[in-house]
Amino acid sequence: MIIFKSINKLNKKVNFKANIGFVPTMGSLHKGHISLVKNCQKSCDKTLVSIFVNPSQFNRKIDYKKYPRTLNKDIKILRKLKVDYVLLPNIKEIYTRNTPRKININKKYKVLCGKYRPGHFEGVLAVINKFLKSLKVKKIFLGEKDFQQYFLIKNFIKKRFKTKVILCKTIRMNSSLPYSSRNKLLNKKNIKIAQKFTKKVIGIFKNIKKNIKNIYLLQSIKNNNNIKIEYLELRNKNDLSTSFTKKNIKLFLCFYIKNVRLIDNF
Numbered sequence: 001m002i003i004f005k006s007i008n009k010l011n012k013k014v015n016f017k018a019n020i021g022f023v024p025t026m027g028s029l030h031k032g033h034i035s036l037v038k039n040c041q042k043s044c045d046k047t048l049v050s051i052f053v054n055p056s057q058f059n060r061k062i063d064y065k066k067y068p069r070t071l072n073k074d075i076k077i078l079r080k081l082k083v084d085y086v087l088l089p090n091i092k093e094i095y096t097r098n099t100p101r102k103i104n105i106n107k108k109y110k111v112l113c114g115k116y117r118p119g120h121f122e123g124v125l126a127v128i129n130k131f132l133k134s135l136k137v138k139k140i141f142l143g144e145k146d147f148q149q150y151f152l153i154k155n156f157i158k159k160r161f162k163t164k165v166i167l168c169k170t171i172r173m174n175s176s177l178p179y180s181s182r183n184k185l186l187n188k189k190n191i192k193i194a195q196k197f198t199k200k201v202i203g204i205f206k207n208i209k210k211n212i213k214n215i216y217l218l219q220s221i222k223n224n225n226n227i228k229i230e231y232l233e234l235r236n237k238n239d240l241s242t243s244f245t246k247k248n249i250k251l252f253l254c255f256y257i258k259n260v261r262l263i264d265n266f
Contacts, residue, residue, distance in 0.1 A: 016136035027051040028068040028181035050087040057123030230254040
């Protein structure tokens, strides 16, 4: 495994004519990230993983500072996985004078996290734009847990780059709560509460998928002493609109537990 702290140095050493897959991360790696890496390794000759906590996608400086950072542990995980290349760029290299910190998105997509985290996806697209302009990778691997992010990145890339976007399924704890770097901010008790809540939502959505008339069941999912719901919305997975059918329906969820914000979709 070769570690690069500079995009320029990586470009000098790596032959991008090869079938190279890219897994962009913000570190604090977990089983979800490991699944992305393994998917990449199955379909590509070489695998490149980046670790960069992107400041432009955080709404508040405090959230950026609090974001869990476990670089030494992350490197050990990537070595064990036999990843070919790891990129650890710094902020100055990513955001030069000519690099925008935000890229606008269409108003119709400012829903869900786009509504409650204004500027978040604009920051995500800015860093993806920088990476793909600099790294001529064949494929980029993204997790379904962040479906809205995947949707926006896919649409953005389609118009500008030849890179193929690969969606990888959500990896869950005991078929309930998805693995997330933010889970590390919760204790075992709150993890169990979040798991139980997620299982309830999954069960209700299964009933809705069987018969769309069961939408009324969503009304039984309410805030409680431990869980504060930010949004719980049914949308069309193909365009994020509220016009959906049984075939394209998707349930999007965001909730807080002990001030930790978690997202999911089913």
